[in-house]
Amino acid sequence: MMSMAMTWWLVVTAPVMWLEAHGARVDRRVSPAFTWTVWASCQSLPPALLPQLQKRGWRIELVPSLAEALPLLADAAPRGWPDGWTWKNVDAVHLPSERRILFAEWRVARDGRWVRCHRVAGVVRHELAHAWDAACRQTGSFSESSRFRLAYQREVARLPASVLRRLGYFVQPTDAGRQEAFAELAALVWGGGSSPHLATLLRQSFPQTMAVVRSSWVGAAVPVDVGDVAASVVR
């Protein structure tokens, strides 16, 4: 049987060490269960993703809450969320201008109570897909690529009004809908997204767009520099 000390190391210490080796900041007030879930979700990503984000100066942060970590944002409204929602109600955010990706363990529910964030693994994949998309903006982000745009626009145009209403967040006008669709479809490809209740509808509505994500990911929009990746993993 595994000793307590060994189990503790594997479940509590190793995930923190792994995340910190990838440039993450882990606030020591977050629980081992939360850290472990973020770590486990990161294992479902393409292996080059985190090293590539790190190389571009992006940083993951595990924080108790967004309200505390981002006081200036706390009462502002996130893009595309229902009326009345503010950032303190939200479980994660990526900030392209600061190259930060924050995951919170706690958030304020709509009735004012503090609640534990419960969709952590899917949110990690969704936000890291956003971060990757934003990190590649200068060299060509995935959601801006012609293959992705074409497939997405074709499929959105075919959706009945009732489906468009249900998928609202992912079919917002302008770039927002495309960016949200990319983040969630990539998350689905990697193992599950931030909106599990819409997963089936998204798969049914965007088979071609999802195929573009699936087929293009490995030979990514930005070529993976294997030498740098290996060096950053070893470091």
Ligand SMILES: [Zn+2]
């Ligand atoms: Zn999003």
